[in-house]
Amino acid sequence: MDFSEKSNCSTCRIKSCAVEVLDQHELEILQTNCSGASYKRGERIFQQGTLISNIVYVKSGLIKIHKKGPSKDQILKLVNPPRFIGIPTILGDRVNQYSATAVVPTEVCFIVTQIFKTLISRNGKFGHEIINGLCQDELQFFDRSINQMQKQIHGRLADALLYFSNDIFCADAFIMPLTRAELGDFVHTTRESVTRTLTHFKNDGLITVEGKKITLQDKFRLQKISQIG
Amino acid sequence: MDFSEKSNCSTCRIKSCAVEVLDQHELEILQTNCSGASYKRGERIFQQGTLISNIVYVKSGLIKIHKKGPSKDQILKLVNPPRFIGIPTILGDRVNQYSATAVVPTEVCFIVTQIFKTLISRNGKFGHEIINGLCQDELQFFDRSINQMQKQIHGRLADALLYFSNDIFCADAFIMPLTRAELGDFVHTTRESVTRTLTHFKNDGLITVEGKKITLQDKFRLQKISQIG
DNA sequence: ATAAAAATGTGATTTGTGTCACAGAATATA
DNA sequence: TATATTCTGTGACACAAATCACATTTTTAT
Numbered sequence: 001m002d003f004s005e006k007s008n009c010s011t012c013r014i015k016s017c018a019v020e021v022l023d024q025h026e027l028e029i030l031q032t033n034c035s036g037a038s039y040k041r042g043e044r045i046f047q048q049g050t051l052i053s054n055i056v057y058v059k060s061g062l063i064k065i066h067k068k069g070p071s072k073d074q075i076l077k078l079v080n081p082p083r084f085i086g087i088p089t090i091l092g093d094r095v096n097q098y099s100a101t102a103v104v105p106t107e108v109c110f111i112v113t114q115i116f117k118t119l120i121s122r123n124g125k126f127g128h129e130i131i132n133g134l135c136q137d138e139l140q141f142f143d144r145s146i147n148q149m150q151k152q153i154h155g156r157l158a159d160a161l162l163y164f165s166n167d168i169f170c171a172d173a174f175i176m177p178l179t180r181a182e183l184g185d186f187v188h189t190t191r192e193s194v195t196r197t198l199t200h201f202k203n204d205g206l207i208t209v210e211g212k213k214i215t216l217q218d219k220f221r222l223q224k225i226s227q228i229g
Numbered sequence: 230m231d232f233s234e235k236s237n238c239s240t241c242r243i244k245s246c247a248v249e250v251l252d253q254h255e256l257e258i259l260q261t262n263c264s265g266a267s268y269k270r271g272e273r274i275f276q277q278g279t280l281i282s283n284i285v286y287v288k289s290g291l292i293k294i295h296k297k298g299p300s301k302d303q304i305l306k307l308v309n310p311p312r313f314i315g316i317p318t319i320l321g322d323r324v325n326q327y328s329a330t331a332v333v334p335t336e337v338c339f340i341v342t343q344i345f346k347t348l349i350s351r352n353g354k355f356g357h358e359i360i361n362g363l364c365q366d367e368l369q370f371f372d373r374s375i376n377q378m379q380k381q382i383h384g385r386l387a388d389a390l391l392y393f394s395n396d397i398f399c400a401d402a403f404i405m406p407l408t409r410a411e412l413g414d415f416v417h418t419t420r421e422s423v424t425r426t427l428t429h430f431k432n433d434g435l436i437t438v439e440g441k442k443i444t445l446q447d448k449f450r451l452q453k454i455s456q457i458g
Numbered sequence: 459a460t461a462a463a464a465a466t467g468t469g470a471t472t473t474g475t476g477t478c479a480c481a482g483a484a485t486a487t488a
Numbered sequence: 489t490a491t492a493t494t495c496t497g498t499g500a501c502a503c504a505a506a507t508c509a510c511a512t513t514t515t516t517a518t
Contacts, residue, residue, distance in 0.1 A: 067375060069376070070376065070379050070380055070384070070456065071379045076374070088364035089364075089368075098371065122353055124351055124352060124356055126353075127360065128350050128356060138366065141370065145370075145374050146296060146305075149298070150299050228299075
């Protein structure tokens with residue numbers, strides 16, 4: 001990873017809704033307690049089980065939030081900017097409950113947790129925006145959980161492909177940033193089943209696959225598959 | 230359900246951490262915009278898909294938060310007091326994303342959402358406490374999800390039994406408030422598999438079952454089962 | 459008290475998908 | 489350029505758990 005010097009929050013153009021509501025003085029507080037870093041694919045931003053020092057603000061790139069389970073590592077969610085991560089661990093035992101790893105080149109800012117807490121207590125609107133973010137996360141995670149638990153592989157993988165296409169890349173064709181094994185961790189299967197299902201989709205003319213490049217050819221039918229499960 | 234008159238928040242003894250930080254004036258605001266109700270087992274408190282009017286504060290009892298999935302209704306979590314529910318839906322489309330139903334006789338207070346929002350913006354500490362609650366929920370739900378997805382039935386059901394014993398009733402013996410089918414919705418199986426697994430546990434001397442009454446006889450081995458999956 | 463409805467227990471059968479095992483392709487490292 | 493890793497594809501097999509089907513018990517309503 002590569003640490004740069006202190007960033008300038010007031011002129012930073014990648015501002016979250018929450019940061020928008022801070023006044024000039026608060027922005028200065030933030031700025032003096034905040035530093036940037038960039039990560040390459042595969043680099044760990046923070047690791048489950050280690051002590052927390054900072055809130056992380058994702059400026060660009062894509063991050064996977066993952067956690068060790070009883071049998072294997074599992075990708076809880078992907079986070080695309082702009083977004084704060086690590087908020088849930090600012091309280092309690094102060095130990096990260098999950099890991100965060102860059103899946104594409106990623107830029108983040110670290111914010112001292114105490115400062116973050118101060119801003120929340122000082123500026124109710126800031127807190128309000130943070131709550132908004134947390135709530136959105138929760139609802140999204142509810143949906144994802146239910147889908148993961150009730151659909152079978154075809155549906156889950158169709159969901160994932162549509163998610164990458166619609167929410168992450170906003171394009172029908174994209175370079176899949178996850179390996180087959182990671183995709184398995186994301187949709188709860190094995191590497192082998194991902195391959196098999198992808199091949200199946202390909203043979204049915206739903207997608208084309210050229211190595212890492214995936215093109216959705218028939219989104220409508222993919223949606224159908226996602227719905228039936 | 231049974232609606233009583235306006236409650237008195239300043240003298241209410243079932244106060245959440247969040248409400249504790251409100252000042253006298255804020256408590257009065259809360260009080261004049263808040264009313265109580267009680268529900269019997271099986272009564273719906275709010276329903277997925279309907280418009281939201283209020284934040285719900287659970288004072289006593291036990292509530293299931295459940296949501297329709299592609300194939301069946303699923304219990305996302307159980308909520309025991311004192312706790313706010315419905316916060317995630319105060320924003321956005323203002324439609325409940327999930328249902329809440331009492332599983333034992335339950336008392337709640339309804340708080341006008343606008344007032345709730347005002348309190349958050351007005352009192353940073355209140356917002357801070359609410360964020361704490363949401364974060365705890367998120368971490369807990371992460372754990373639950375991973376366990377649900379990676380363990381098989383024996384482990385999942387052992388988890389559930391230990392959860393009821395340790396977190397809900399604080400006793401080795403308790404009256405199971407969920408039917409076998411609901412228990413299935415909670416741990417992701419069918420009614421039949423719940424029965425079979427329970428019988429299996431009983432034959433192994435881990436528990437005794439007399440209708441709705443369940444007694445954990447060997448918590449240690451149950452924990453073992455929970456761990457292996 | 460009696461009927462109707464809901465909840466529960468248990469067997470037989472089917473099936474989705476995880477596991478194992480190996481080969482080829484792609485990528486990183488020396 | 490060679491060599492070691494890490495990825496990826498594909499088959500054969502096993503098994504956990506869903507589904508179906510029916511009997512029995514418990515609860516609720518009349």
